Structures are given as C-alpha cells and as structure tokens.
Amino acid sequence: xxxxxxxxxxxxxxxxxxxxxxxxxxxxxxxxxxxxxxxxxxxxxxxxxxxxxxxxxxxxxxxxxxxxxxxxxxxxxxxxxxxxxxxxxxxxxxxxxxxxxxxxxxxxxxxxxxxxxxxxxxxxxxxxxxxxxxxxxxxxxxxxxxxxxxxxxxxxxxxxxxxxxxxxxxxxxxxxxxxxxxxxxxxxxxxxxxxxxxxxxxxxxxxxxxxxxxxxxxxxxxxxxxxxxxxxxxxxxxxxxxxxxxxxxxxxxxxxxxxxxxxxxxxxxxxxxxxxxxxxxxxxxxxxxxxxxxxxxxxxxxxxxxxxxxxxxxxxxxxxxxxxxxxxxxxxxxxxxxxxxxxxxxxxxxxxxxxxxxxxxxxxxxxxxxxxxxxxxxxxxxxxxxxxxxxxxxxxxxxxxxxxxxxxxxxxxxxxxxxxxxxxxxxxxxxxxxxxxxxxxxxxxx
Amino acid sequence: xxxxxxxxxxxxxxxxxxxxxxxxxxxxxxxxxxxxxxxxxxxxxxxxxxxxxxxxxxxxxxxxxxxxxxxxxxxxxxxxxxxxxxxxxxxxxxxxxxxxxxxxxxxxxxxxxxxxxxxxxxxxxxxxxxxxxxxxxxxxxxxxxxxxxxxxxxxxxxxxxxxxxxxxxxxxxxxxxxxxxxxxxxxxxxxxxxxxxxxxxxxxxxxxxxxxxxxxxxxxxxxxxxxxxxxxxxxxxxxxxxxxxxxxxx
Numbered sequence: 205x206x207x208x209x210x211x212x213x214x215x216x217x218x219x220x221x222x223x224x225x226x227x228x229x230x231x232x233x234x235x236x237x238x239x240x241x242x243x244x245x246x247x248x249x250x251x252x253x254x255x256x257x258x259x260x261x262x263x264x265x266x267x268x269x270x271x272x273x274x275x276x277x278x279x280x281x282x283x284x285x286x287x288x289x290x291x292x293x294x295x296x297x298x299x300x301x302x303x304x305x306x307x308x309x310x311x312x313x314x315x316x317x318x319x320x321x322x323x324x325x326x327x328x329x330x331x332x333x334x335x336x337x338x339x340x341x342x343x344x345x346x347x348x349x350x351x352x353x354x355x356x357x358x359x360x361x362x363x364x365x366x367x368x369x370x371x372x373x374x375x376x377x378x379x380x381x382x383x384x385x386x387x388x389x390x391x392x393x394x395x396x397x398x399x400x401x402x403x404x405x406x407x408x409x410x411x412x413x414x415x416x417x418x419x420x421x422x423x424x425x426x427x428x429x430x431x432x433x434x435x436x437x438x439x440x441x442x443x444x445x446x447x448x449x450x451x452x453x454x455x456x457x458x459x460x461x462x463x464x465x466x467x468x469x470x471x472x473x474x475x476x477x478x479x480x481x482x483x484x485x486x487x488x489x490x491x492x493x494x495x496x497x498x499x500x501x502x503x504x505x506x507x508x509x510x511x512x513x514x515x516x517x518x519x520x521x522x523x524x525x526x527x528x529x530x531x532x533x534x535x536x537x538x539x540x541x542x543x544x545x546x547x548x549x550x551x552x553x554x555x556x557x558x559x560x561x562x563x564x565x566x567x568x569x570x571x572x573x574x575x576x577x578x579x580x581x582x583x584x585x586x587x588x589x590x591x592x593x594x595x596x597x598x599x600x601x602x603x604x605x606x607x608x609x610x611x612x613x614x615x616x617x618x619x620x621x622x623x624x625x626x627x628x629x630x631x632x633x634x635x636x637x638x639x640x641x642x643x644x645x646x647x648x649x650x
Numbered sequence: 651x652x653x654x655x656x657x658x659x660x661x662x663x664x665x666x667x668x669x670x671x672x673x674x675x676x677x678x679x680x681x682x683x684x685x686x687x688x689x690x691x692x693x694x695x696x697x698x699x700x701x702x703x704x705x706x707x708x709x710x711x712x713x714x715x716x717x718x719x720x721x722x723x724x725x726x727x728x729x730x731x732x733x734x735x736x737x738x739x740x741x742x743x744x745x746x747x748x749x750x751x752x753x754x755x756x757x758x759x760x761x762x763x764x765x766x767x768x769x770x771x772x773x774x775x776x777x778x779x780x781x782x783x784x785x786x787x788x789x790x791x792x793x794x795x796x797x798x799x800x801x802x803x804x805x806x807x808x809x810x811x812x813x814x815x816x817x818x819x820x821x822x823x824x825x826x827x828x829x830x831x832x833x834x835x836x837x838x839x840x841x842x843x844x845x846x847x848x849x850x851x852x853x854x855x856x857x858x859x860x861x862x863x864x865x866x867x868x869x870x871x872x873x874x875x876x877x878x879x880x881x882x883x884x885x886x887x888x889x890x891x892x893x894x895x896x897x898x899x900x
Binding site for chain 1 (some may be wrong): 677678679682687690696707758847855863
C-alpha cells in the first residue's frame with residue numbers, strides 16, 4: 205500500500221546500531237552472572253587481589269564505615285593507576301611509539317581471551333556439566349583466542365566477526381569485574397564516571413590530549429573501540445591520507461523556521477543512488493542539522509585509554525561520511541529551499557569524493573565493560589533492578605548520543621549512564637520493590 | 651519448576667509482544683526507540699508512585715480500602731501521563747514530517763502513526779509484564795513451585811503470567827485507541843481508555859478474596875477482548891476511510 209519506504213525505517217538507525225551491541229553485552233553478562241554467581245559460595249571464596257582491591261579486601265563482616273572507607277581507598281588507587289597508565293599512553297603516542305601500542309593492545313586482547321576467557325569458559329563447563337574433554341577444549345579455545353587477537357585490531361575481514369569479538373571481550377572483562385565485592389564495585393563505578401568526565405573534557409585531561417594528538421596527525425589510535433558500521437577501505441588512499449580527518453563545515457545561519465532551537469536527526473542516504481533509494485544493506489548515516497542550516501557534523505577522533513586490564517577507551521565519537529554532503533544537495537535541490545543552506549551546497553557539490561569511507565558511531569570498549577558491570581551487579585540483587593538499570597543506561601546512552609550530535613566533539617559516555625544507572629538502582633531497590641512486590645504477590649496489578 | 655517452565659511462563663506473558671516486536675517494531679529503529687522511551691516513562695511513573703506510597707507500606711490490614719486507594723491513585727497518575735505523551739508525540743510528528751520533506755520522502759502515513767502509538771503502548775505493556783510478573787519468575791527457573799492459598803488451582807507463576815498477558819494486551823491497545831481519540835478529538839475514545847484501565851485494575855482486587863482469581867481472570871480477559879475489538883474496529887474504519895480518500899483523489 206505504501207509507495208516507497210517511509211521515513212520511519214531510516215531514522216534512528218545509528219543509535220540502534222550502538223544500542224544493540226550494548227544490550228546484547230549486558231544481557232549475556234546478566235545470564236553469566238545468574239548462572240555462575242552463587243551467593244553462598246561467594247562469601248566464603250577467596251577473593252582474588254586485583255588492581256581494583258589492592259588496598260582493602262572487603263569481607264561481609266566489616267562494619268559499614270570500614271567498608272565505605274576501604275572501598276573509597278580502593279577506588280582512589282584504581283583511578284590513580286588508570287590515570288598513570290593513560291598518561292604513559294599519551295607519552296608513548298606523542299613520541300610515535302604507535303607500533304608498540306598496537307602490539308601491546310594485541311597482547312592484552314590475547315591475554316584477556318586466553319586466560320580470563322578460558323577461566324569463564326571453564327566455570328561454565330563445570331557448572332553445566334558439558335561433556336567436553338580437555339584436548340578438544342584446548343584446541344577450540346586456542347582457535348577462538350588466536351582469531352580474536354587477529355581480528356580485534358585489524359581492518360580486514362567481516363565486520364560482524366570483529367563486532368562479535370569486541371562484545372565477547374567486553375563480556376569477559378565485565379564478568380571478571382562483577383566478581384568484585386559490592387561496595388567496592390559501586391564506589392569504583394562512581395569514581396570512574398567522574399574520572400571519565402574529567403579526563404575527556406578538562407583541558408589537561410589525558411584523553412583529551414590523546415584526542416588532539418590523534419586528530420592533529422590524522423591517524424587512528426591503536427585502541428579497542430567498537431564500531432557500529434563497516435569501514436569501507438577505499439582505493440584512493442592518497443586523497444585523504446588516512447580514513448580519519450577533521451572536517452568542519454556548515455553555517456550556523458539564522459533561519460526562517462519557526463521551530464525553536466532544537467536538533468534534528470536526519471537520516472541521509474548513500475549518494476550512489478541519486479534518486480534517493482535507500483541502500484539495502486542498511487548503511488545509512490545520521491546527519492545532524494540545525495533547523496534550516498546545513499551544518500554537517502564532523503568530528504572524528506579516535507581515542508584510546510588503556511586500563512590495566514585491557515586497552516579500551518571511554519570515548520565516543522562520530523564519523524560522518526563525505527557522501528552525506530552530496531545528498532544534502534539532492535534534498536536541497538528538490539526542496540528548493542532558499543535558506544542559508546544554499547551557499548553551502550555549491551561548495552560541497554564541487555568536492556570530489558572518490559572514496560566513501562562510511563563510518564558510524566564508535567563506542568569505546570571500556571564503556572561496554574562498565575555498563576555491563578553495573579547491570580551485572582544489579583543482577584545479583586533482583587531482575588527488577590536489572591531492568592531498571594538497563595533502561596537507565598540505555599537512556600543515558602541516548603542522551604549522550606544526542607549531546608554528541610549537538611556538541612560535535614568526543615564525549616565521555618560513562619557519566620550520564622552510570623549516574624542514571626546508580627540512581628535507578630537505589631530508587632528501585634529502596635522504593636519500588638516493596639511496593640511492586642507487595643502488590644503483585646497479592647495479585648493486585650494495574 | 652525448571653528452566654523450561656520458567657521460559658514457558660516468560661513466553662506466556664510476553665510471547666505476543668515478542669512476535670509483535672519481531673514482526674513490526676524490529677524493522678524500524680524509530681519504533682524501537684519509542685518503545686524504550688515509553689518503558690522508561692512507565693518505570694519513572696512507578697518509581698514516583700512507590701515513593702508516594704512507601705511510607706504506608708506494608709499494609710497491616712486485610713481490608714480492601716488501602717489496595718483500592720493504591721490502584722485508584724496509580725491508574726489516575728498513569729492516565730494523566732497519557733495526554734503528555736500525546737503532546738510530545740505531536741511535536742515529534744512535526745519534526746519527523748519536516749525531516750521527511752527535507753529528504754524528499756513521503757510524510758508519515760496513517761499506518762506509521764498507528765505504529766508509533768502501538769510501539770508506545772507496547773512499551774507500557776512490556777514494562778508492566780517485567781515489573782509485575784517477570785521479576786517474580788526467577789524462582790520458577792529452579793526446582794520448585796509455589797501455590798497461593800487464595801488461588802490454589804494453578805501455580806502462582808501461571809496465574810501471574812496469565813494476568814500479565816491480559817494487561818499487556820490492554821496497555822498496548824489503549825495507546826492506539828487513545829492516540830486516535832486525541833487526533834480526531836473523539837471524546838468516546840479518549841475517555842474509554844482510562845475507564846478500561848481502571849476497570850481492569852479494579853478487577854484484580856477480586857484476587858484478594860479466596861478463590862477470587864477464578865472470577866477475575868475471565869473478566870479480565872473479557873476486558874482485553876473488548877479493548878481488542880474496539881481497537882480493531884477503529885483501525886479498520888480508519889484505514890478504510892483513508893483508502894477511500896486516497897482512491898477518490900486519483
């Protein structure tokens with residue numbers, strides 16, 4: 205009945221492209237926590253001393269004040285370690301030790317997959333009594349590890365494989381972090397959110413320095429970043445140098461529109477089909493415009509931040525493709541608007557975009573890990589808290605994405621989501637649960 | 651009773667929503683976003699309500715009045731949020747139409763608008779199912795089961811899942827009816843939705859009596875069928891007149 209595709213099919217695709225791997229990661233971590241976590245054994249088990257509880261090993265018999273104090277110390281030590289390592293990373297990158305960083309990232313991915321991933325798999329096998337022998341397991345695990353290490357930082361190969369390995373990495377690290385004791389986990393999350401905010405936005409922050417270094421050199425930082433869209437390696441490598449660049453365009457013109465301030469998200473089609481057919485592969489990009497003006501959002505920054513366990517980053521940035529400019533031309537011509545976008549279009553029409561390096565939203569792996577840690581910790585309490593925290597994190601992610609569209613530079617993805625997540629966790633646990641459980645156990649519902 | 655039973659109860663409450671999701675909503679990212687935001691709004695409304703009532707819980711009396719009051723206030727609050735939803739939706743619709751004009755695609759079809767309403771309603775329904783039914787189903791994945799003395803014919807999990815299914819249907823479809831009512835200014839549609847919600851919620855009060863669930867569950871499903879029928883009739887007439895309008899314009 206409908207003549208062509210409706211607009212509902214294309215709007216918001218990129219946001220979903222980032223939200224679905226985050227959701228999958230959280231869901232699998234919740235499943236892992238539910239199947240492997242046993243409250244009875246957890247209290248008696250020997251807690252491993254990791255970087256996150258160097259100072260204070262929490263035990264359930266300590267008093268509240270002791271726990272609070274100890275966990276704050278733990279969080280402070282952890283943040284200091286991360287900050288030092290990030291500054292080291294900045295230094296190494298500044299002195300062009302990029303190869304070393306690439307190899308180190310590969311090595312850390314290998315370590316995570318083999319040792320931490322192996323131990324998670326072993327506990328799963330033990331718990332579910334899978335009938336698999338040691339030799340088969342070794343061979344399969346070895347294969348899994350090697351393929352993962354190869355794929356995680358390379359640009360060849362199917363993108364789905366790379367994305368799945370990224371998600372697997374996030375799941376493994378999150379499952380390990382979720383074993384931390386409760387108070388330490390919560391204070392660590394809060395401290396990390398604050399650190400992320402400071403490191404990315406403040407002028408002296410290490411992540412901000414990394415961003416600027418990477419963008420000034422037009423290079424990609426070797427880091428573990430989840431990318432929501434396939435990268436199309438283009439032939440004319442000379443035209444652009446690397447696939448990274450910093451283009452700023454657009455006029456923030458005044459406009460004749462009556463709608464007030466606001467950001468419109470627009471789905472723009474690939475420029476190959478000038479008649480505006482949507483690419484059936486589902487590749488589309490979000491172009492951010494301010495009402496009436498043709499501001500094309502640009503930034504691309506790759507950032508990495510290495511935590512002691514993995515090389516990951518806590519930033520998010522967005523890469524539009526050159527093709528969207530040409531599409532704006534089409535739209536502009538067909539619409540015949542005479543507002544401020546007219547002059548811009550003439551410029552963009554003339555640019556030669558031989559390559560269409562389609563990029564999408566990028567989210568650092570650290571964000572995956574800490575979102576999943578929060579949800580995993582909520583899972584140790586109740587399913588209601590899991591759902592509430594999941595919704596809070598997803599809405600925080602959505603807010604951050606919208607902010608990204610407005611601000612146009614790399615933003616920390618942790619603070620908003622973690623704040624909302626923690627708030628919702630405690631609200632649900634303290635307020636909502638007696639109410640809802642009381643009502644539903646008497647079968648009184650609304 | 652086992653993992654199979656647990657999954658069975660989950661699918662009982664959420665099965666139709668899952669199929670609706672896969673068939674209609676999963677293809678359009680905007681609808682997924684609508685679903686997530688309406689779930690969030692429902693969650694926030696629940697938190698606000700529990701904040702209000704926290705001081706009075708748990709109830710010591712076995713009488714009906716406190717529960718009735720809770721239900722009244724909760725339903726009133728949630729229904730008050732619906733016009734708000736409508737206003738946000740109107741603004742969103744204008745923005746979407748402007749974007750559609752810009753990329754020279756057709757504006758929102760009538761089916762698109764109804765799909766957005768459906769996604770919003772389903773968000774409410776899924777939130778209801780998760781918070782009132784699924785969160786209590788965790789023990790059912792283990793080796794035991796639980797029977798309530800007031801409703802001893804079926805296990806508690808089964809009763810809870812069946813009631814949740816009825817409510818999911820009612821929530822999903824009420825949003826479609828309500829949006830249609832607001833769009834056309836049809837007072838009947840606008841008021842029938844809170845009334846249905848209130849009646850359905852009040853029907854669950856019967857569960858407090860011994861053996862009450864035998865009466866309340868069929869009645870609840872009656873309400874769900876009424877909602878389904880009303881919504882179906884409304885959608886049918888709307889599509890028919892839209893088609894005739896399109897046909898006459900050529």
